Amino acid sequence: MKTMYRTHTCGELNGQHVNEKVTLCGWIQKIRKLGGMTFIDLRDRYGITQLAFNAEQNPDLCKQIEPFGREWVIQVTGIVTERYSKNKNIPTGDIEILVEEIQVLNESLTPPFTIEDESDGGDELRMKYRYLDLRRNPVKNNLMFRHKLGIAIRNYMNNIGFVEIETPFLIGSTPEGARDFVVPSRLTHGEFYALPQSPQTFKQLLMVAGFDRYFQIVKCFRDEDLRSDRQPEFTQVDCEMSFVTQEDILNTFEGLLKYIFKEIKGIDIEPIERITYADAMRFYGSDKPDARFDMRFVELNDVLKHRDFKVFNEAELVVGIVAKGCANYTRKQLDGLTDFVKRPQVGASGLVYVLCQEDGHFKSSVDKFYNQEDLRAVAEKCGAQAGDLILIMAGKTEKTQKQLCELRLEMGNRLGLRKAGEYKLLWVIDFPLLEWDEETQRYYAKHHPFTAPKPEHEAILETEPGKVNANAYDIVINGTEVGGGSIRIHDKNMQKRMFKALGFTEEEAQRQFGFLMNAFQYGAPPHGGIAFGFDRLCSILCDADTIRDFIAFPKNNSARDVMLNIPSPISEAQLKELGLK
């Protein structure tokens, strides 16, 4: 990192450099005065080095640095000296620089927040001055991590024969699914490009073109109302392979994930377990279970529907989980859990508990309806032991599963079972091909309209579309979906049937996806793929809550960049040139 401005960085000097004359550049992190000595912590990307100024030996220099403040950029030349009191916490802690010469490269106003690991700046302020926020170690390290992960993924993919191919950003709009960002054409007024939500159709065309193994780390765009942790532009690791079955894809990308965890985190992960979508819903009430802890759902319909308790008797599903060792929960704690499930975000009407007391007795919120025998049967069915707490919910199947899923995760948090630094990966497989939407009274593609039905279900696509499963799969880490994919349709007629099942007219299908169906006429190979959310993968691997801290210049929840203050109006001349009003 040596340049005409510096001999070393602020991160590399140590005891071996003592007595060398060096020149460093960087930002002033801190200035301290101690008697006749002044110390400056000089910071650059690589670390911090202490500069020392002795008022007696060098009064002129000390005078020169008097006006200096935080974040000024300076260049110093001096002698590396062993420190009197060493700092074992940093690699340069054994030495300091006895400064002989100093030059101000740029001054700085006092930053609006502290450039420390824990800053005093609020979100909004830090986003407005993102270039200062990025100086903070946690944010800087996140972006360094992202870079390292990108390099690792690219090299791994290259080594196993995948070719990175850039697909276009100015493509056609596809009204299906999420909203597109559009780009007006200047040359043909009234016409538009759209920014890709994913390179899906292009990667399929690349398979038709015979590239066999394609990948790309690529920006994608979705003009959606932003939920807490979405961004209008996000990055995918997009992959596709030819002449493969689901098994090939799962194995190939299990290899990638193993490599990433080993290379980046130093962790040997277990072979990745697989669970069907149906089982994931049944046992965890979610298609992205956090499997770091077990606490599986147990269906209790048969042991709880024989008494006079209407809530259970009328429910489609009665289902419970066991919280190990929680029989000692106080009334207040139990009420707290009830309050939790009653929150609008969960939306349940109530919660039934059974305490399996140490003395073999059971205590429950439905003691009126169920005797000890009944409750023992419940405990047995659940595999609950003395000392455990059983939590039970009931109602419509899907809704109840989702609600109990929330409670399960909450119990995982309370019991410390969702440990940072522990990673549990899961393949969720056998997704349904289609999903019925009550509101619009039609089927939507669960994955996307190019996903192939399982061959054994092809025959019932028209007659029982809701029962058709797909060779579609998600990879889930610690309860977060970080990627998903499927075996694609490669037959023109099958693709037509699929569009029909989704309620497309032939013309609509032809207008929007004609190029793909045309391509399928010219020898499309069997193919499939997967796409990983790169931002998400970064955040999961770093146990972080938000993808925003892994994006250099993110947008806020209103899709604004508050630093640039965009979007913004454009000139009348520009509008006119684009034929827009």
Added chain:
Amino acid sequence: MKTMYRTHTCGELNGQHVNEKVTLCGWIQKIRKLGGMTFIDLRDRYGITQLAFNAEQNPDLCKQIEPFGREWVIQVTGIVTERYSKNKNIPTGDIEILVEEIQVLNESLTPPFTIEDESDGGDELRMKYRYLDLRRNPVKNNLMFRHKLGIAIRNYMNNIGFVEIETPFLIGSTPEGARDFVVPSRLTHGEFYALPQSPQTFKQLLMVAGFDRYFQIVKCFRDEDLRSDRQPEFTQVDCEMSFVTQEDILNTFEGLLKYIFKEIKGIDIEPIERITYADAMRFYGSDKPDARFDMRFVELNDVLKHRDFKVFNEAELVVGIVAKGCANYTRKQLDGLTDFVKRPQVGASGLVYVLCQEDGHFKSSVDKFYNQEDLRAVAEKCGAQAGDLILIMAGKTEKTQKQLCELRLEMGNRLGLRKAGEYKLLWVIDFPLLEWDEETQRYYAKHHPFTAPKPEHEAILETEPGKVNANAYDIVINGTEVGGGSIRIHDKNMQKRMFKALGFTEEEAQRQFGFLMNAFQYGAPPHGGIAFGFDRLCSILCDADTIRDFIAFPKNNSARDVMLNIPSPISEAQLKELGLK
């Protein structure tokens, strides 16, 4: 590349595999019948393998393949057998597969053009069926090359401490320079994002943020009327460094270029020569000279302005080049050169020649005005020998330089001096900071508004703006600019002066670039960088004429994708949602 569909690819079997049972997948390249034998060339990304079918031994199979045609996708199982007549031109040429089983994976219509190295399809047709065009080896190999180059660049940059950071695609519009593509905001009607023409301001912010060494291989967008070899979306290798001088940047990226040539082409390049912008114009009439051959311009004002030849006497510049060994050019050839310079693309009014004959005499098109002595003086000044041809042009300096530049390149072509496979790299340095535009009567930034004047020229920025040079540089390979950059302004006041010199009002500057000038108040380090045209670099390294063949899905000269038929109208509902008419 083994999958559930195949044991090997079509590129890997050889004599060592004889007698193995294998399964291959691929496309039918060719079907030949020879007596009782049928041969199929099966192609995939990795190569071609010959399949053999014996009508006597296996009549059923031969019947099955009867309807097969070009580009059908098949899966075959059979025994690897030594070939009777070997094909030494391909790695699999020693063997063929005696097929036992065959399955059609997909049929194909007859492609609209041949899938051969030299196709019979015209440009338009091949673009419409780009997925078929991409099956052709030359196009496929270009994209493989691009991938390989990308991996090499990323690893080199990573190894020398550069961090790849993704900058946003939805940014603000900057009316300066080329036109932006804009993206209407759905959430705030009447407001727009713009797609970046380059990540220039973001990489500067990353330097302010302290990342020290940044790079990115990234798509950029320019809504310009497309000249022959431009694309509305193109890819840059974008780089920026802190605490550097021009010298550091030239050395760093000379290292990258050396590495690329060695790694990708197996060529050790010479240390890269440097030439000032002024000298490049003086000696080659171009800021991107093709220096594979010398043929430098020689100014002849002092030896040709003393006679009664008005054309020269009234010219600002009389300038010549020497074509070695061309004194034997016929009248017809010489007239051809005159026609060449009179073409509208060159636009000269004429050409003067001097033939330096073997016998020591000179023959010229201006014998009327100049005697043998005069012509000898010209020859001496030019360093021309007996047998050489001197070509002379005259007129306004800049115009004449450009015209003679065209003639020089033409002579280079005619004399075979611009050899494919030979690479001459040049740094062109000391560019002027500003460029006067006659039409709008104002200065424009020669590079961009963030380029710093040379420190010794700072004082005259307001008084003699046309004389200010910049620490700006281009890298030129074989007469094509493949990259350029500069040392940037890092001082808020200097940036203000620069905007003023470019005719920005304070408000305009603040509105468009306020975020950058704000950032400069908080400790911006000295910094500079460079950006390479990645598409261009690919094409130059492969001695190709057009960048289009290195882009998977390019647009045509009207910025249309003829395969997708975009841009295209969007629905009324979409327009309404965006608040557009």
